[in-house]
Amino acid sequence: MKNSEEIFELLKKEFGEMILGLDKDTPVDPIISIDPMQVHKIGAFLRDNEDLKFDSLMVLSGVDDANGTKTKDEDGTDVISGGTLSVYYHLHSTIQKHKITIKVSTSRENPEVESVYNVWRTSDWHEREAFDMFGIIFKNHPDLRRILMPYDWEAGFPLRKDYKNPEFYQGMKVPY
Amino acid sequence: MGLLDKEFSDGNIVIARAEDLMNWARLSSIWQLGFGLACCAIEMMATSASHYDFDRFGVIPRNTPRQADAIIISGTVTLKMATRIKRLYEQMPDPKYIISMGSCANCGGPYWEHGYHVLKGIDRVIPVDVYVPGCPPRPEALLEGLLKLQDKIRHESMRKKTA
C-alpha cells in the first residue's frame, strides 16, 4: 500500500525526465503527469513492479482541456485552436490495494498518445472511445476505429468543446 | 371486438360486414416484433410478463419481422439505429402498425437538445400509428396505447388507404 507521493518518487527514480510532475491541488486524488509517448513503458513498469502491481486499469478517459485560444466562428460558435487534449488513467491494484491517477497531455492539433493496449487489455475499447469522442490517436493500437458513433460519421469528434453538429446524417435531420 | 359485441350484447343475428370480421381478426392478433431499444424495452418486457400480460390481448412477441404485425419502438432511437429500424419496418408484411413508446421515440425525450446522436422522434423515419408518452411509460400506458391502436384498426376500411 503506497500513496501517490511514494509512487511518484518511485517513478521519478526509475524514469526521470519522462515523469512531468505531481499535481496535489486537486481536492481528492493527486495526479501524476507523464510523457504521452512513454506511457506504455511506464504502464508496464507500474503493472509489473513488485511494490506497485497495478494490474487493473479502472478507467481511461479522454478530456478536452479547452485551454487554447477561443475564436468566434461566423455563426457564433466557438472554435478552439491550440491547447491540449488529455488522457487520464485511473489505476488500481487488486494485490496491493492502492490507487493512482496518471495524466498525459498532448497537443490539440496533433493529438498522439502511445497505446497501453499491450499492458492492460481493458484499454482497447476505452482508447477507441477516446478516439471516437476526442480524436486522440493512440499509436500502436491494433484496431483504432470509431466505436460509439457510426463508422461513417464525418462531422468530427462530438465531445470536443467546439464540436458542431451536422444538419443531416444519411438524410435524417439531426437537430431538433 | 365489434363482431362479438354485436353478437352478445343485443342478441341479434350477426349482421356484420366482412370488413368488421377482418378488422376484428387483425386487432385481436397484433403480434409485436420482439425488439427492445432502451429503458422502455424493460417496461415492454414487464408488460408482457405475468403482472400485466400482453397475451390477454393476443399480443405475442415474434422475433422475426416477417411474422410481426406491429413494432413497438421502445426507447431512444439513435442515428446509427434509425437506418436499421427503417429496414426492419420495410421487412414487415402489410398491414403493419407502429407504436412509438416513450418520449425518446416520440420526440427525442430528454435528449432532444444536446443529443448529437439521437434521432428526435421516430416519425422522422417511419410513420407512427400511436404515440405513448412517458419516460418510460408505465405498462398500463402501453396497454392503453395498444387499445388505441385496436380502436384505430377497428375503424379501418380495406377500400380506402388509412396510412
Place this chain on the structure above:
Amino acid sequence: MYQFLYNLIGNEIIAGLLVAVVPLTIILVFALFGIWLERKVSAHMQDRLGPMRTGWHGWLQTVADLMKMLQKEDIIAHDADKSLYNIAPVLVFTGSFAAFAVIPFSSKLLGSEVEVGIFYLLAISSMVVAGILMAGWSSNNKYSLLGAMRAAAQIVSYEIPTALVVLSMIMFTGTLSLDKMSQMQTSSFWNWNIFGGAVFGLSKFLLIPFMFVGATIMFISTLAEVNRVPFDIPEAESELVAGYFTEYCGMKWGMFMLSEYGNMFAVSAVISILFLGGYQSPIGYLGNTIGASWLVPFEQGFWFIAKGLTLVFVQMWLRWTLPRLRVDQLMTVCWKYLIPYAFLNLIIIGIISIL
C-alpha cells in the same frame, strides 16, 4: 371407412376425397385448439391469463390469428429460390397431414386400412425433413439455413430410436397394422401394451419394465422429431431468431405452424396406439353395458382423443418447464443413450416374446 363410402357412392375418387376430408378437419380443428391450448397452458403455468379478449377465455384467438395471417402481405425475398420457397410449406404440411391417413381414431373411423400402417407412417413423416431443408435453403437466410441443417440432422437421427422401438412393438404384436394393434389391447387398461399386452402369463410381468423403457424412449425421440423443447433447437428463438421459417410470413408460415401442431398430435397418437391401447377404453364401454352398440365407436373416438391430448399436454408442460439443449448435446442424447438403450430393449423384448 373408405370401403363403406365406396359401397355407398360407388366411385373410388369421390370416396377417397370424402375420406380425406375427415383427417383434414381433425388436423385443422386440433391445430386451432392446440395453439390456443398451448397459449393457455403456458399462461397459467406462468401465472398469467393468456388470451382473454376473443370470446370466452380467448377461445377464438387462433381463429383470429389465422384470419389475420390470411390478410397479410405475402413477401418473397428477392434472393429467395422462389419455387422451392413456395413448395416447402406445402410439403411439410402434406407430410404431417398424410400421416393421419392411417391413424385409427376409432374402430369405424379410419382413413385407410392398409396393412403396413406403421411402416407408411414412418415413411411419410420423413417427408417433413425434405420440406424443412427446402425451406431453409430457399430462404437464402443464414439463420434459416442453420435451422434447417439442425432440423435435418435432428429429425433423421431421432428416427432411429423411434424406429427401433416401433420395431420391438411390431415384433411383440406381430402386425404392422395400427388398427390391429389397437384391437389387441382391448377390454381393460391392464391389457395395454405398456402393461405387457393382453396375453396373461409370466412373460407379461417380465415385459412391463421394458415396455415402460420403450415408451419413454419413444416419447423422448418423438419429442425431438417434432422439435419441441428441450429439443427445439431448429427454431431456437434465442439463437436462430425463428429457425428455418425465419423468412416466411402470413399463411405460408401458418402452414408450418399447423403442421407442427398436427405432428404433435400425430406422434402422441402413435404412442397411444403402440403402448396405451389406441382407441380402446381403459374401463370398458358404456355402449356395451346399456346395449347400445352404436355408441361404442364414439366412445372409442373420445378415448383416443383424450389419450392424444394428454400426451400433447405433457409435451407442452415440458416445453414451459425445461431449458433447451445444445446441438451437440442433442446428438449425444440420441446416439449415445437412446439408440443403444432402444436396441437393447428391442433384443430383450424379442427374447421375452419368444419365451
Place this chain on the structure above:
Amino acid sequence: MALKTETMVLNMGPQHPSTHGVLRLELEIEGELIISVKPHIGYLHRCFEKHAEAMSYPQVVPYTDRLDYLASMGNNFGYVVAAEKLMGIQVSERVEYIRVIMAELQRIASHLVAIATNGADIGALTPFLYLFRDREYILSLFEMTCGGRMLYNYMWIGGLSHDIHPDFVRKTKEFIKHFRPTVVELNNLLTFNKIFIERTANIGVLPLDTAINFGASGPVLRGSGLAFDVRKEDPYSIYNRLDFEIPTGKGLVGTVGDCWDRYYVRVLEMEQSLRIIEQLIDNIPEGDVQSAIPKRIKPPKGTVYSRVENPRGELGYFIISDGNLNPFRVKVRAPSFVNLELMGELSKGHLVADVIAILGSLDIVLGEIDR
C-alpha cells in the same frame, strides 16, 4: 482434390432476441463453431457525457438513471457519492441508511432480470416470467417511495428527493419474507436443472488473470474466484459497518469462472443483499433527508474518481470540475462496457448456442455500454 471450406459471417443483431437490446455481434462461424466474435456497439449512444457537460450538477442525476436502466438507484448513488466527495458534503445517517437499502433492493431487482434473461436465452421462459413477477414487488416499493417505477431521480446531491413512505418498512419486511422462498424455487426450477447446468457449466471459462487484465468487475470477476467488491475494497456510505459476505465462483458444477459460476454468484448475492436490508430496515435513524442539500451546488475546481458497486460491477464516475455550475467533464466507467470486451475472448471455440449463454452470463445493459 482437397475440399475447400469457407467460413460464414453471421450478423447477430442489432435486432436479435437475445442480444439484450441493440448490441450487434459479428460472428465468424464454421458450421456452428465460432472462429471469432466481434461486438459492435453504439446503437444506443445517447450522448450522456455531452449532456452532463451542458447540465448543472443536480440536473445530471436524471440522466444517470438512464445509463444502466436496470439499476437506476445504483447509478444515482454513484453519481451523488462522487459529487459529494468533490464538494466535501457529509450526509445524515438517515439518508445513508435509506440509500443503502434502496441500492440493495435495486441490486436484487437487477439480478432478477439478469438471471431471468440468462435463463430465457437458454430456453427456460417460465422462470423469466416468475422473476419478473417478483421484480414488480420491488418496483412497487420504489414507486411507493418516489413515484418512479424504473427511473427514479431519487438520490440528490446531499440528500434524497423524498422521505420514505410510512408503510415502506413494513412492506419491505413483507417482501423479504416473500422473496426467500422464491430463491429456493428458482434454484429448483433453473439453477440446478440438469439441462441448465449442461448448457452453462464449463462454457465460457474466464481465468482470473485474464479477468483482471481485461478489467472485469462485479459478478463476472467474482465468478472467476476473486472476492473483489467495491463495497468492501473501497467502502463508501455505511458499507464498512455492515456485515455481509462476498460470494465467489467455486466451480461447483464445472470449472471456476464458467457461465454457471457467474450466474450462481448473482443468486448468492441476492441473499447477501437481503441480509444487508435486514440489518438496516429496523433501525433507520430519524432525521431530515434534505438537510444537507446545499443551496448552490458549485463544487471547487478539481477532479474526483469515485466508484461504487453496481449490480453489474464497478461503476465509476470521473468528474472534472472547473468551478462552474456545470461539470467540465463527466466520464462514466460503465461495468458492462468493460465486461463486454471479454466477449470475443470467451466465445472462442464454442458453438453458436454458447455465445448466447455467455452473453447472458455477462449480463450487459446497452444503456451504460453506449451511454
